[in-house]
Amino acid sequence: MSTQKTYKELLAENERLRLQLEEATETIHAIRTGQVDALVVNDQDGRHQLYTLKTADQTYRVFIEKMNEGAVTLNEEGIILYCNSMFASIAGVPLSKVIGLPFASFIPDGFREIYNDLFSSGWLEDNKTEISIKSGDRLVPCQLSVTTLDLDEGVSLSVIITDLTFQKETQTLLKLNNQRLEQANAELEKSNHDLQQFASVASHDLQEPLRKISIFSTMLRSRHGDELPADSAMYLNKIIASSNRMKTMIIDILSYSKLSTHTDHFALTDLTEIVKDVVDDCEIMIQEKNATVIIGDLPAAEVNRGQMRQVFQNLISNSIKFSKVDVPPVIHVTSQDASVTDHVSKNGNSQEAISIQFSDNGIGFNELYQDKIFSLFERLNTKDQYEGSGIGLAISKKIIGKHNGTISAISREGEGSCFIIRLPLHQNKS
Amino acid sequence: MPATLTKILLADDDLDDRWFFEDFLKGREDIILLPAATSGIEVIQYLDNLTSANDLPDIIILDHNMPGLNGKETLALLRSRNRYNEIPVLIYSTYIGQKLIDECMKLGAASVMLKPSSPDEYNGMIDRILSDTAKKTDY
Numbered sequence: 001m002s003t004q005k006t007y008k009e010l011l012a013e014n015e016r017l018r019l020q021l022e023e024a025t026e027t028i029h030a031i032r033t034g035q036v037d038a039l040v041v042n043d044q045d046g047r048h049q050l051y052t053l054k055t056a057d058q059t060y061r062v063f064i065e066k067m068n069e070g071a072v073t074l075n076e077e078g079i080i081l082y083c084n085s086m087f088a089s090i091a092g093v094p095l096s097k098v099i100g101l102p103f104a105s106f107i108p109d110g111f112r113e114i115y116n117d118l119f120s121s122g123w124l125e126d127n128k129t130e131i132s133i134k135s136g137d138r139l140v141p142c143q144l145s146v147t148t149l150d151l152d153e154g155v156s157l158s159v160i161i162t163d164l165t166f167q168k169e170t171q172t173l174l175k176l177n178n179q180r181l182e183q184a185n186a187e188l189e190k191s192n193h194d195l196q197q198f199a200s201v202a203s204h205d206l207q208e209p210l211r212k213i214s215i216f217s218t219m220l221r222s223r224h225g226d227e228l229p230a231d232s233a234m235y236l237n238k239i240i241a242s243s244n245r246m247k248t249m250i251i252d253i254l255s256y257s258k259l260s261t262h263t264d265h266f267a268l269t270d271l272t273e274i275v276k277d278v279v280d281d282c283e284i285m286i287q288e289k290n291a292t293v294i295i296g297d298l299p300a301a302e303v304n305r306g307q308m309r310q311v312f313q314n315l316i317s318n319s320i321k322f323s324k325v326d327v328p329p330v331i332h333v334t335s336q337d338a339s340v341t342d343h344v345s346k347n348g349n350s351q352e353a354i355s356i357q358f359s360d361n362g363i364g365f366n367e368l369y370q371d372k373i374f375s376l377f378e379r380l381n382t383k384d385q386y387e388g389s390g391i392g393l394a395i396s397k398k399i400i401g402k403h404n405g406t407i408s409a410i411s412r413e414g415e416g417s418c419f420i421i422r423l424p425l426h427q428n429k430s
Numbered sequence: 431m432p433a434t435l436t437k438i439l440l441a442d443d444d445l446d447d448r449w450f451f452e453d454f455l456k457g458r459e460d461i462i463l464l465p466a467a468t469s470g471i472e473v474i475q476y477l478d479n480l481t482s483a484n485d486l487p488d489i490i491i492l493d494h495n496m497p498g499l500n501g502k503e504t505l506a507l508l509r510s511r512n513r514y515n516e517i518p519v520l521i522y523s524t525y526i527g528q529k530l531i532d533e534c535m536k537l538g539a540a541s542v543m544l545k546p547s548s549p550d551e552y553n554g555m556i557d558r559i560l561s562d563t564a565k566k567t568d569y
Contacts, residue, residue, distance in 0.1 A: 204525040211524060211547050212446055218548060 070142075070161030073149060078102050078119060081156055090142065090163055092135040103159065106134050115144075122146030122157050133161065141168050199257035203250045210250065214243045252391035256376070259307075259398050266403075266427040269305050271298035271356070275333050278312045282320065289329055291320050296334035299354060302427045307399040311407075312358075314392040315419050319360035322417070331360045338422055352425040353405075359418035364411040373409060403427065435460060436560060439476070439487035441467040441504065443496045447545065451491075454552040461556060470499030474507060477514055487517060489540075489559055494523035494530065502530065505537050518563045522546075522555070 005013070064071045070087030072080050080101050088095040091106050107115045111131045118129050128145035141164040149158040217239045225233060272295060279286065279293050286293065293316065316331060323329035338355040365373065374397040376390070400407040404424050411417035438461050442448050448466045455463060464487055467473045473490065480486060490508070494501035501521045508514040518540040523530070531542045540562060546552040 208524045211545065214547055215450060 068163075070159075070163070072098075072103060072159050072161070073151075074103050074119075074157045074159060075154075076123075076157075078104055087161055090133060090135060090140055090161060108132055108134050108139055118144060118146060119157070122159075123148060123155075130164065140165055196257045199253055203254045203257075206250055207247075210243055210246055214240065214247065217243065249391065252395065255310075256391055256395050256398065259395065259402065265304055266302040267305065268300050269303050269308070270300045271303070271308070271335070274303075274305065274309050275312055275316075278309060278316055281313065282317055285317060285320050289320050289323060291323070291329040291331065293331045293333065296332070298333070298335045298356060299425065301354065301423055301425045303403060303423070304399075307402070311396040311399050311421070314396045315358040318392065319358065319362055319417070322364075323360070323362040324414075327361060329360055329362060331358060333358055354423055354425060356421045356423065357418055358421075359416060361416045364413050364415050364417050365409075366413050367411060370409050370411065374407070435462045436488045436563075437462045437464055437486075438489045438491060438556070439464040439467065439473065440491045441470060441473045441496065441501075442493040443468050444493065447493065450546075450552065454546075454549040455556060458553070458556065460560065469496055470501070470504030470507070473504055474499075477508075483513070486514070489518050489520065489563060491520045491522060491559075493545075494521050494526070502534055502537065505534060505539055509538050518559070520555075520559050 064084050067084070068086060070084060070090045072083040072087050075081055080099055080103055083095065083098045085095050088098050091098065103119075104112065104115060114129055114131055118127055118131075121127050126145070126147045128143060130141065130143050132139040133142045134140075143162040143164055145160045145162075147158055149156050217236055221233070221236050221240065225236075228236065275293075275295050275298065279295070285291070316333075319331045320329050333356065335354050335356045338353045340351050340353065374393045376394045397407050400421055400423065404427065406422045407419065409417055409419045440448065440451050440463070442451070448468070451466065452463060455461065464476075467476055470492065473492070477486065492501035492504050496504075499507065501523070505519050505521065508517065508519060519538070521530075521534050521539050521542045522545050523542075524545050526542055526544060534542045541559060543555065546555050
């Protein structure tokens with residue numbers, strides 16, 4: 001048969017080849033655009049061979065190019081086969097010059113051993129280490145994490161290089177700040193201790209002359225009160241009242257300063273019981289002012305019973321003390337669950353806590369003062385009208401603070417006050 | 431009226447406090463106030479000069495804050511002498527801390543208390559120490 005083809009045959013063949021070309025172009029396009037996952041090709045022996053196409057390859061390359069970590073792949077000799085621009089920038093070398101270099105050439109002498117260990121173990125299992133990378137004259141602290149990569153060309157080792165410079169600087173700064181904080185803390189503790197010492201010594205020494213003022217003036221009143229002119233008797237009463245007030249203040253200062261020194265003892269205690277105890281204690285005051293205390297359901301919490309009693313006592317007696325002249329005081333003690341779950345850190349720890357409210361229908365105070373009232377010696381009312389040392393709420397705040405809780409107040413003048421205590425149900429055992 | 435009056439010896443360096451003690455308690459008919467001492471040393475000297483054991487005080491009240499020997503030290507000295515070992519000792523002070531209470535009780539004080547602030551409190555202090563020591567001698 002003649003090899004000569006007719007024009008018609010040639011045309012037909014041409015058409016067949018054109019279709020084949022079109023098909024091939026389409027396949028290539030499909031491969032390029034990631035529409036093909038695998039190709040089945042007949043090999044020389046007529047068997048089917050499956051070629052998997054890493055379709056995501058392109059996407060991953062973009063990721064790798066854009067990411068903030070350096071990425072390189074190494075062959076078994078440790079020669080860099082591929083590197084992204086971030087690594088080139090960490091190493092301070094143009095991208096084009098990195099490929100083909102041994103990765104070890106970026107490792108300073110002191111770190112060779114660590115690198116060699118990582119390189120040899122990386123072929124067996126994923127591994128990571130902290131190491132320095134040479135970047136011109138300087139060293140960049142980095143974390144290297146290695147993992148093997150199965151590529152068509154064979155197995156290679158991929159290395160992700162994280163620049164730790166910023167992290168290290170932050171760490172150093174943090175350490176420095178911590179040291180400063182510790183120092184400041186120590187100084188504060190010392191001055192706090194000095195202050196307590198002072199408060200305690202001053203209070204004890206002040207008590208001595210005060211006791212005598214009190215005894216002598218009381219003697220004067222009881223033995224010679226009848227002989228005194230009316231205004232002198234009044235002066236004497238003022239002296240006695242003032243010395244009694246000062247005695248209260250000194251005792252309060254002492255208990256305030258003692259709060260800082262005492263080691264804490266927390267025990268699970270029924271809070272309702274404490275409130276009831278306090279109400280019993282205040283019975284005379286409650287009757288005098290025709291007051292009503294309505295106690296809701298309070299749970300048990302780990303507290304220092306004596307201290308918590310002092311807080312409740314302060315709040316309840318304040319409510320009775322600062323009541324309106326013509327309105328019998330009504331105090332509501334209520335509580336709600338105020339537990340918080342920590343969604344931020346992964347442990348999901350939750351803190352069981354309650355919120356306790358002491359609300360009254362008393363004279364209230366301007367909300368401008370809602371923080372100020374917890375300061376030492378802060379008084380919003382003249383002492384002629386309302387007795388007190390101005391320490392009660394400061395003590396309460398300190399006690400609640402020692403229980404890792406908070407105390408706050410909301411009020412409006414003439415409309416009563418509400419004190420809110422947030423208290424964890426459990427204390428950390430130390 | 432009790433058959434025997436209780437002899438009480440006070441040691442206090444503070445003039446006013448010695449005067450309060452004497453003035454508020456002199457009306458009582460169940461006690462005899464021995465001349466008050468002004469220091470711990472004076473207490474020891476006074477006791478040492480008593481030839482008859484019958485003259486020894488039945489109760490000693492010591493101020494704690496005294497120059498020289500303080501109340502606690504005077505107590506320790508009294509407890510170290512056989513002759514005075516059995517006399518009940520009350521320590522009082524304007525301020526007492528738990529530490530002082532513990533130390534004095536360990537040394538054998540009958541009681542540690544705050545200085546009274548009124549005639550009633552003075553008398554209450556004496557009533558208490560009398561009943562406390564009376565109970566002890568019953569055994």
